[in-house]
Every structure is written in structure tokens, then in C-alpha cells.
Amino acid sequence: MTTPTPTPSPRGRRRAPTRIERAAGKAAALQRPRVILALLLLLALTCVMLLDGYLRAEVGGDERVRTGASSSKVPxxxxxxxxxxxxxxxxxxxxxxxxxxxxxxxxxxxxxxxxxxxxxxxxxxxxxxxxxxxxxxxxxxxxxxxxxxxxxxxxxxxxxxxxxxxxxxxxxxxxxxxxxxxxxxxxxxxxxxxxxxxxxxxxxxxxxxxxxxxxxxxxxxxxxxxxxxxxxxxxxxxxxxxxxxxxxxxxxxxxxxxxxxxxxxxxxxxxxxxxxxxxxxxxxxxxxxxxxxxxxxxTERKQTEREQAQQDQAQQGQAQREQTGNAAxxxxxxxxxxxxxxxxxxxxxxTGITLYEGKALIAAVAVAEWTVPALSVGLVVVGVAVMGRFGMMLILARRHFRQRNRRRFAWGPPVAGPVSVIVPAYNEKECIANTLESLARSTHPIEIIVVDDGSTDGTSEIARSAAESLGMSNVRVIRQENAGKPAALNNGVRSASHDIVVMMDGDTVFEPDTVRQLVQPFADPEVGAVAGNAKVGNRDTVIGAWQHIEYVMGFNLDRRMYDLLRCMPTIPGAIGAFRREAVLQVGGMSEDTLAEDTDITIALHRAGWRVVYQEHARAWTEAPGSLKQLWSQRYRWSYGTMQALWKHRKSLTDKGPSGRFGRVGMPLVVIFQIVTPVFAPLIDVFTVYSMIFVDFRAALYAWLAVLGIQLLCAAYAFHLDREKYRYLLMMPLQQLAYRQMMYLVLIHSCITALTGGRLRWQKLKRTGEVGTPAGVS
The missing domain is CATH 3.20.20.370 (Glycoside hydrolase/deacetylase)
Structure with a gap:
């Protein structure tokens, strides 16, 4: 083990905010009114749809609805x-x-x-x-x-x-x-x-x-x-x-x-x-x-006038005229x-307020008459995209599974050389010992570099103590001033002794065979990076079960598809492996975005390297345990992905093999991970709209049909990953609650992207409940 080089600033001393932190503060200030505006627009859309539904209550023919009722009170x-x-x-x-x-x-x-x-x-x-x-x-x-x-x-x-x-x-x-x-x-x-x-x-x-x-x-x-x-x-x-x-x-x-x-x-x-x-x-x-x-x-007036004239013939003319006028x-x-x-x-x-309120009603209805049909078209487009994605995932995932699990399949000669495992850590006192304990059981030779990014909870001391108690002589702990996760990873890459570096989070544990499985694709000299199979370790809570379903279906099934298409968009921070020369070639982990993993993955594609998915390399990570932490994490992911896509927008015009991501991956990610999810709430909105104003039973059956298709895809994903199906019982509730939250997170991310703001690496609260893989299977 080695001791850190730079010394952290003394605890308790308040340092001046950096330029990035000041920019983040300004961005947060800009977001507040835009969030309010977004909520107002959402409220307006809801009102417009309610108005449209109210107006479209079907007008029927004049069929009698009552017969033989009593009329004793009617004159x-x-x-x-x-x-x-x-x-x-x-x-x-x-x-x-x-x-x-x-x-x-x-x-x-x-x-x-x-x-x-x-x-x-x-x-x-x-x-x-x-x-x-x-x-x-x-x-x-x-x-x-x-x-x-x-x-x-x-x-x-x-x-x-x-x-x-x-x-x-x-x-x-x-x-x-x-x-x-x-x-x-x-x-x-x-x-x-x-x-x-x-x-x-x-x-x-x-x-x-x-x-x-x-x-x-x-x-x-x-x-x-x-x-x-x-x-x-x-x-x-x-x-x-x-x-x-x-x-x-x-x-x-x-x-x-x-x-x-x-x-x-x-x-x-x-x-x-x-x-x-x-x-x-x-x-x-x-x-x-x-x-x-x-x-x-x-007729009544004429008759009355005649009668009055007959009655008043004996009276004087002036009186007669006055009486006749009064009668009229x-x-x-x-x-x-x-x-x-x-x-x-x-x-x-x-006149007056009635006229203005009437004109306002007509204007509101005109907006509703235009908005709802437009949204209906959007619903059709989103529905086709969602169903197309499901179909593509099923077909390509099956092909990927059969291809990679053939008896004779091999990446090349077995990769047996030692590799460097980099563990960036910031206030990971609850998890770092479990992480090192899992690495101690690795069946592949490794060196471990723990980069403490200015932790204030004694992470470094705990890591050293854990390494000593486990008898691990292959652990180095490097201390640096708090600079963010990309800087910590770059520090680890520079300090690595081997040509292949494995990156994992400080709250993640590996199975004994994970590193060996993860590095085998490097037998192919074209492979520059490998994405592993991230699993949710704390899946026994409702929130954990929801994320478990999402990881298996939404992430890993996607990665199989992107792997076959050779346009993998993201290597998860929880488990990924890189050629050290490839990382250095693209300038290391960038601090330009919040999604450094997506950023470097796209950069590797553009540099001509191949990125693949290794399903057999499994890592168990601690997912957020509360809705607040989940929002924070997914907000950073969504916003960071948008930043990375915008940063690499010129990939759309890249030529040759290195332009494959721009031609295939970029459009797919934009459609499936940004555009479609942003408009996906239309499905739920129109489902509720149809249940209230159109046909409750038909709308319910349609919603159940979509849920059935999703369950089918999820069940197949669970089959490929050999997961237990009982967690799928939580999927209907996930569609009603969890998915709506993810929509709001994405909308929030879009608003932040409009401000151009930046946020620092956000730390989530950890419990350390994810132990060794044997305890969470």
C-alpha cells in the first residue's frame, strides 16, 4: 500500500467555491422558474385534455329515457x-x-x-x-x-x-x-x-x-x-x-x-x-x-284592444286613450x-364579462381542438417506436445470447495477464470494505487502486485496514483533494501498472470470476472496452425491486442489442474494463459531462475502438434506497447522457468504421432514451383520458395489452440473465408509479439542459447492505 501524495484541506475550513460550483449554483437558480413553468405547462395540458374530453361527450339521438312517470304535480x-x-x-x-x-x-x-x-x-x-x-x-x-x-x-x-x-x-x-x-x-x-x-x-x-x-x-x-x-x-x-x-x-x-x-x-x-x-x-x-x-x-293585444274599446265607448276620449295605453x-x-x-x-x-368569458371559452376550445389531435399523432408515433424497440430488443437479444453462448465461441486466446482495478471512492465508509473483500476472492490476478477523492469519513483508513485484515498486498490507496469522479479515475489510470484497467464503483462488489470474464474480450485486438453486467444487490425493497427490473430489462437487454449493432452507448460505472492505451488516446475521463462513462464510450467508438458487452461478468451494486436519492441519481444520468450526446453531435458526420456510432447508435439513443421517454407519458395520459371520456373497458384492455408485452420482454430478459421471476410481480406497480417518476426525471433533465448548467459529482447515501455476491443472489 502507498500513502497519498496531496494533502486534503483541513476539515472545517470553508474554501471558496470553484468556477464549476458557481456555474452549478447559477444553473440551479435558473432551473427553479423553468421547473415551475414546466409544471404550469403540464397543468395546462391536463386542463386542455379535460376540456376536450368534456366537450366530446357524445350527443345521442332524442330517444326517450323515461316512460310512464307520474305527472300529478304538473298543471x-x-x-x-x-x-x-x-x-x-x-x-x-x-x-x-x-x-x-x-x-x-x-x-x-x-x-x-x-x-x-x-x-x-x-x-x-x-x-x-x-x-x-x-x-x-x-x-x-x-x-x-x-x-x-x-x-x-x-x-x-x-x-x-x-x-x-x-x-x-x-x-x-x-x-x-x-x-x-x-x-x-x-x-x-x-x-x-x-x-x-x-x-x-x-x-x-x-x-x-x-x-x-x-x-x-x-x-x-x-x-x-x-x-x-x-x-x-x-x-x-x-x-x-x-x-x-x-x-x-x-x-x-x-x-x-x-x-x-x-x-x-x-x-x-x-x-x-x-x-x-x-x-x-x-x-x-x-x-x-x-x-x-x-x-x-x-292576437291577444288586438282582442284586448277590441274589448277595451267596447267597454270605454261611453267614456270621454282622453280617458279612453289613457286606459287603452295602460292596457297595452x-x-x-x-x-x-x-x-x-x-x-x-x-x-x-x-356584453361585458359574459362576452369576454365566452370568447375565452371559444379560444380555449380552439386550443384543445388543435392540441388533442396533435397529441394523438404523437401517441401513434411513440407507440410505434416503443413497440418497435421491444421487437428489436427481443430479436437481437436472442441472437446475441445464442451467439455468445455457443460452445465454440471464443474471443481469442485466453487473457491471463494481470489487470488493474480502479475504485474511485468518496465517503464510502459503509461499502469500501465489502468491495475489497469481494476483490480479494478474484480468480484473476489483479492490482487494486483505491482513489480517495477527498473523503471526510475515513474511507482511506477503512480501506487500508480492510486490506491488512484480508492480507491483501495488492492494494494501493491514493488520496487526492476532492475533484470529482472523472479526476479520480484519471488518477487511477495514470497510476495503473497494467495494460488493462477495470473500473468499478466504491459501493459495488464483484463475484470471484467477474474480472476474468470481463477481460476475455480483450483477446480481440479491436476491442477497446467491455461493459459488464450490473445487478441490483439491495432488491428486497419495493424501490430496489423496481430498479432490479429496470437493470435486467432496460439496461442489460438494451446492451445486448447495441452490442450486436456495434454501437454500445454506455459502459456502466459499476463495472467496465478498458485498454489503458485507448483511454489515454481519447484524453481520459472527461469532466465536460456528468456522464463520464457515456462520454468516454462514445469517444472510444469515434476513435475506432470496438465496445462489447460481457453478460457473464457480473457486479452487484447498491441502488438508491429512497425516492430522493433515486431522483438525484437518475437526474444526473439523464442530464449527463444529453450532455455527452450533444458533445459528440459531430459523430453524425463521421466517416468510415469509426462513424458507425454516429450513423446507428446516436439516432437510436436519441429516439429510445430521450425523445420516446419524453413523450411516453402520452400513453398514460391518453389511457386515463380514454377511460374517463371514451370507453373505460377498451382503454383498460389496451393498457393491459401493453403491460403484457412489457411483461413478456421482461420475462425473456430475466430468462437470459437466469433471474428469479418473482420480482416481475412488482412490474404492474412499477408501471403505475416508478415509470411516472422516471418521466419527471427526464423532463427535469431536459429543463436543466436548456439552462446549460453543470453539476458536480453527486454523492448518494450508502448503507453497505450489499455484501459479497453469495449473500445477494
């Missing part, structure tokens, strides 16, 4: 009255359509396919219509509603989500009306006093459930419109039957129901011109619901809550 004059229900002066009053008059009404719109065709027909025949609109559809197609109103048609409310209001709370009823009013204000700058309930029919169908709703809305100033002649076009019975069913008997007037949405309406489009022509030929006129009310009010004023009725005469046209001009 007979309403049950037997006309199709228009008002509450003048707080009293229920019905209005009938005058003879030879048609109030042409349409439900469930607007629809981008059918409503414009209906409007074109009405414009052609100079016929007005009254459209009872669904608020969610209004907010999605505001341009159609604006055209509808400008054309002289009348609009009414058909609720916001086409829900049966009979069984809803007062708050839900008010919300359905208010949201639709806002949609109308944003689309056409108006509000309306007309209302038609979904699934309503004639007034005699009003029951004890729906009557309170009509009373409440009447008190709020709404006129409820029913049907006395139904075309039943939603049944699609054929054009002739639609025309027949829409025709009132004799010369009776009627409130006639058609549909311009809620399904396929081609028969309605064909029937409507025939119907209009036929009714006009019979002498019928067409008007709006407000037109019907105005005609009835005009009384007939114009009460006003609604805004002071507007309810007996005039149903439309009211939207």
Missing part, C-alpha cells in the same frame, strides 16, 4: 297546452302555433357536416329555423353558429353536454345553461331565452321529475319549447316517412322537430326541401319560435332579470 293546462311554455308573471302559460304555421326546429347541432347543408336549404327557400344547440358543439364549431345567427335564424339552448336535466342538481342545471350561454356569447355575440330539454317531446310527457326543472328555468326567464309534430328523422326511416311524420293534420299549426346533428342525417337533408315545398304549396308559412309567440301576443303596456309583460322584454325576439346582445 293540466300545461299537459294539455301548446308546445311553448312560458312563466309570465310567475304563472305557467302555454302557447300554441297558429293554424297553417310551422315553427321549424332542429336539435343537437351544430354539426360541421349536416348543419351547413340545412342552413343552405333554409336560405334557398327563405325559411327561418330555430336551432336548439348543444353548448359543447357550439364551442367547437363557433363559425357555424355565427353564420346561423347572421342568416336570421333563431337559436336556443339544448344544454351543454346533452344531459337529461330531470335527475340533475340545481347547480348542474345552472351550469349547463350558463356554459351554453357563454359558448353562444363567444361564438355569435348573443345569448338566448329559448330552451329545449334533451329527450323531451310533447308537453303531456312532462312528469314530476322534469317539472321542477322547467319551473326553475321559467323563473330564470327561459321559454321552454316542446314538440307537437316529430319527424322522427333520427330513426332514419326513409325520406317519404320523414316528410309524412313531419306534416301536421289538416290546417293545424305545429312545432316540428328535425335534427341537424347527433348522427348520420343524409335522409333529413333530402327530406327537408321536399317538406318545405309541400307545406308552402298547402299555404303554410314558416316562422321562428319567437315569431309564434309574437303572433299570439299580437301591461300586455308587453314582465322583463327578465336583465330588464329586457322577454316577449321580444329571443336573442340578447352579449
Amino acid at each position: 293540466d293546462k300545461v299537459l294539455n297546452g301548446g308546445p311553448i311554455l312560458t312563466f309570465r308573471g310567475g304563472q305557467a302559460t302555454t302557447v300554441s302555433v297558429p293554424s297553417k304555421t310551422i315553427a321549424l326546429t332542429f336539435d343537437d347541432g351544430p354539426n360541421p357536416t349536416w348543419t351547413p347543408q340545412v342552413l343552405a336549404i333554409l336560405r334557398k327557400y327563405d325559411v327561418p329555423g330555430t336551432f336548439f344547440l348543444v353548448g359543447s358543439m357550439v364551442s367547437r364549431y363557433p363559425g357555424i353558429v355565427k353564420t346561423m345567427v347572421q342568416q336570421g335564424n333563431e337559436v336556443g339552448i339544448h344544454t351543454f353536454t346533452h344531459v337529461d336535466l330531470s335527475y340533475q342538481s340545481d347547480a348542474r342545471v345552472s351550469r349547463e345553461m350558463e356554459q351554453t350561454q357563454l359558448a353562444l356569447a363567444g361564438a355569435a355575440g348573443i345569448t338566448t331565452t329559448l330552451f329545449r330539454a334533451p329527450y323531451s317531446s310533447e308537453t303531456d310527457a312532462i312528469d314530476n321529475y322534469s317539472w321542477p326543472v322547467y319551473k326553475k328555468l321559467g323563473q330564470d326567464g327561459y321559454t321552454s319549447v316542446f314538440v307537437d309534430t316529430d319527424s322522427d328523422d333520427w330513426k332514419k326511416p326513409g325520406v317519404s316517412k320523414i316528410v309524412k311524420w313531419a306534416t301536421p293534420k289538416g290546417t293545424k299549426g305545429a312545432s316540428v322537430l328535425f335534427h341537424d346533428a347527433g348522427g348520420e342525417r343524409s335522409q333529413t337533408i333530402k327530406a327537408l326541401p321536399q317538406y318545405i315545398e309541400m307545406m308552402k304549396a298547402k299555404g303554410y308559412t314558416f316562422t321562428t319560435v319567437s315569431g309564434v309567440i309574437e303572433k299570439q301576443r299580437a 303596456a301591461g300586455l308587453r309583460g314582465t322583463t327578465d332579470g336583465n330588464g329586457t322584454d322577454r316577449l321580444q325576439a329571443a336573442h340578447r346582445k352579449a
Whole structure:
């Protein structure tokens, strides 16, 4: 053993921060507002998807949902009255359509396919219509509603989500009306006093459930419109039957129901011109619901005026004129809550906050209408990429396993010469003794170089004591001031006595045969580095089991694939071997990135060296034991990988054999380790979206199918590594919790990458629970 050369700074003395540390502090300060911005964007995306799902609640045909319900609380004059229900002066009053008059009404719109065709027909025949609109559809197609109103048609409310209001709370009823009013204000700058309930029919169908709703809305100033002649076009019975069913008997007037949405309406489009022509030929006129009310009010006024004139004939002229004027004023009725005469046209001009809130709603819906389809396309791309990756991993991993495990397979003559094992250590008092004890059992001749990177917990003393107690004369302990892991590794490489150097972490233990297996590929002179098979030692906790699955499936299965493609992106810091000359050729471990292992691996590729995976060289490492430590570790890995890829971006244009990583590896790593994981949350988001707004069962089956494919891949990976399958029982929970955390880590890393900040080598808290391999198998 040797003693250190440089002496550390005295404990307790606060040294001035270095340039790197100052840059890291600035980067951390920049990250905070960007993290907040990212969370706000995530919240906005969630809100947009919820809004889109709410708007896309399917509008169905007007099928009756209640039959035979009691109507004992409904006045007979309403049950037997006309199709228009008002509450003048707080009293229920019905209005009938005058003879030879048609109030042409349409439900469930607007629809981008059918409503414009209906409007074109009405414009052609100079016929007005009254459209009872669904608020969610209004907010999605505001341009159609604006055209509808400008054309002289009348609009009414058909609720916001086409829900049966009979069984809803007062708050839900008010919300359905208010949201639709806002949609109308944003689309056409108006509000309306007309209302038609979904699934309503004639007034005699009003029951004890729906009557309170009509009373409440009447008190709020709404006129409820029913049907006395139904075309039943939603049944699609054929054009002739639609025309027949829409025709009132004799010369009776009627409130006639058609549909311009809620399904396929081609028969309605064909029937409507025939119907209009036929009714006009019979002498019928067409008007709006407000037109019907105005005609009835005009008739009442004339009748009242005649009666008043007869009563006042004996009175003097001036008194007669005053009394007549008062009577006429009384007939114009009460006003609604805004002071507007309810007996005039149903439309009211939207002003003030209602107008602005309506426009905001329309704008938000426009964003949702663009965002969700775009995300759907992204989902398809991500899904194809994920499934493609699974397929590629399975095929190439199987080929790799069969190739490397053939009886006659050999890298060349056995490598039997001694190698140097470098152990960078920073405050590893819990683990360093276990690490040295595992190396003491190595079946391959080694020298061990422990590089203490300024530890303050006595790591050096513990290492020396462990080496002495184990009788190890091949251990050197080098002390240096804290400079980071790359500097520690470079110090070890410079101090190494042999041509092959093995690098391992201070919290890792090797099996006795690990070093021998790890160095055998160097029999091939083209091999510059070898990646070993890292295993999670502390896998008996939930977090440990999740990481165990990830290591076996996500890391080692990937490495088999990349090995065959000759574009291995990373040699794990826990277990890797290098030709010393190759490391020195590329300038050693770089401090430019947080992922020095990925950085040097790519550099070796670009220098023309081959990097391979040795599955039989196993190392057992202590994985983070808490979510906080796990976040810290994976954040450093993700960010460091991005740094390394950016640093070596010119590899995309490298020529010849040394350019293979740029042509093959770089695109695969970017797609599979950055782009796809960043957008992978779309799968979960759309799964939840589909469960809530589309089809719960279908979405659940789709999610289970994806989980099944992942389980298949994981089971095969466990088979190749001869692992116990019981840990796969944790995989469903891993998909629900652990994977989401990894998404957030990657997003955090992307934000940090945008700042250009740097962070120092981060130390994780260790427990030393990973002992010799025999205890963790």
C-alpha cells in the first residue's frame, strides 16, 4: 500500500467555491422558474385534455329515457297546452302555433357536416329555423353558429353536454345553461331565452321529475319549447316517412322537430326541401319560435284592444286613450332579470364579462381542438417506436445470447495477464470494505487502486485496514483533494501498472470470476472496452425491486442489442474494463459531462475502438434506497447522457468504421432514451383520458395489452440473465408509479439542459447492505 501524495484541506475550513460550483449554483437558480413553468405547462395540458374530453361527450339521438312517470304535480293546462311554455308573471302559460304555421326546429347541432347543408336549404327557400344547440358543439364549431345567427335564424339552448336535466342538481342545471350561454356569447355575440330539454317531446310527457326543472328555468326567464309534430328523422326511416311524420293534420299549426346533428342525417337533408315545398304549396308559412309567440301576443293585444274599446265607448276620449295605453303596456309583460322584454325576439346582445368569458371559452376550445389531435399523432408515433424497440430488443437479444453462448465461441486466446482495478471512492465508509473483500476472492490476478477523492469519513483508513485484515498486498490507496469522479479515475489510470484497467464503483462488489470474464474480450485486438453486467444487490425493497427490473430489462437487454449493432452507448460505472492505451488516446475521463462513462464510450467508438458487452461478468451494486436519492441519481444520468450526446453531435458526420456510432447508435439513443421517454407519458395520459371520456373497458384492455408485452420482454430478459421471476410481480406497480417518476426525471433533465448548467459529482447515501455476491443472489 502507498500513502497519498496531496494533502486534503483541513476539515472545517470553508474554501471558496470553484468556477464549476458557481456555474452549478447559477444553473440551479435558473432551473427553479423553468421547473415551475414546466409544471404550469403540464397543468395546462391536463386542463386542455379535460376540456376536450368534456366537450366530446357524445350527443345521442332524442330517444326517450323515461316512460310512464307520474305527472300529478304538473298543471293540466300545461299537459294539455301548446308546445311553448312560458312563466309570465310567475304563472305557467302555454302557447300554441297558429293554424297553417310551422315553427321549424332542429336539435343537437351544430354539426360541421349536416348543419351547413340545412342552413343552405333554409336560405334557398327563405325559411327561418330555430336551432336548439348543444353548448359543447357550439364551442367547437363557433363559425357555424355565427353564420346561423347572421342568416336570421333563431337559436336556443339544448344544454351543454346533452344531459337529461330531470335527475340533475340545481347547480348542474345552472351550469349547463350558463356554459351554453357563454359558448353562444363567444361564438355569435348573443345569448338566448329559448330552451329545449334533451329527450323531451310533447308537453303531456312532462312528469314530476322534469317539472321542477322547467319551473326553475321559467323563473330564470327561459321559454321552454316542446314538440307537437316529430319527424322522427333520427330513426332514419326513409325520406317519404320523414316528410309524412313531419306534416301536421289538416290546417293545424305545429312545432316540428328535425335534427341537424347527433348522427348520420343524409335522409333529413333530402327530406327537408321536399317538406318545405309541400307545406308552402298547402299555404303554410314558416316562422321562428319567437315569431309564434309574437303572433299570439299580437292576437291577444288586438282582442284586448277590441274589448277595451267596447267597454270605454261611453267614456270621454282622453280617458279612453289613457286606459287603452295602460292596457297595452301591461300586455308587453314582465322583463327578465336583465330588464329586457322577454316577449321580444329571443336573442340578447352579449356584453361585458359574459362576452369576454365566452370568447375565452371559444379560444380555449380552439386550443384543445388543435392540441388533442396533435397529441394523438404523437401517441401513434411513440407507440410505434416503443413497440418497435421491444421487437428489436427481443430479436437481437436472442441472437446475441445464442451467439455468445455457443460452445465454440471464443474471443481469442485466453487473457491471463494481470489487470488493474480502479475504485474511485468518496465517503464510502459503509461499502469500501465489502468491495475489497469481494476483490480479494478474484480468480484473476489483479492490482487494486483505491482513489480517495477527498473523503471526510475515513474511507482511506477503512480501506487500508480492510486490506491488512484480508492480507491483501495488492492494494494501493491514493488520496487526492476532492475533484470529482472523472479526476479520480484519471488518477487511477495514470497510476495503473497494467495494460488493462477495470473500473468499478466504491459501493459495488464483484463475484470471484467477474474480472476474468470481463477481460476475455480483450483477446480481440479491436476491442477497446467491455461493459459488464450490473445487478441490483439491495432488491428486497419495493424501490430496489423496481430498479432490479429496470437493470435486467432496460439496461442489460438494451446492451445486448447495441452490442450486436456495434454501437454500445454506455459502459456502466459499476463495472467496465478498458485498454489503458485507448483511454489515454481519447484524453481520459472527461469532466465536460456528468456522464463520464457515456462520454468516454462514445469517444472510444469515434476513435475506432470496438465496445462489447460481457453478460457473464457480473457486479452487484447498491441502488438508491429512497425516492430522493433515486431522483438525484437518475437526474444526473439523464442530464449527463444529453450532455455527452450533444458533445459528440459531430459523430453524425463521421466517416468510415469509426462513424458507425454516429450513423446507428446516436439516432437510436436519441429516439429510445430521450425523445420516446419524453413523450411516453402520452400513453398514460391518453389511457386515463380514454377511460374517463371514451370507453373505460377498451382503454383498460389496451393498457393491459401493453403491460403484457412489457411483461413478456421482461420475462425473456430475466430468462437470459437466469433471474428469479418473482420480482416481475412488482412490474404492474412499477408501471403505475416508478415509470411516472422516471418521466419527471427526464423532463427535469431536459429543463436543466436548456439552462446549460453543470453539476458536480453527486454523492448518494450508502448503507453497505450489499455484501459479497453469495449473500445477494
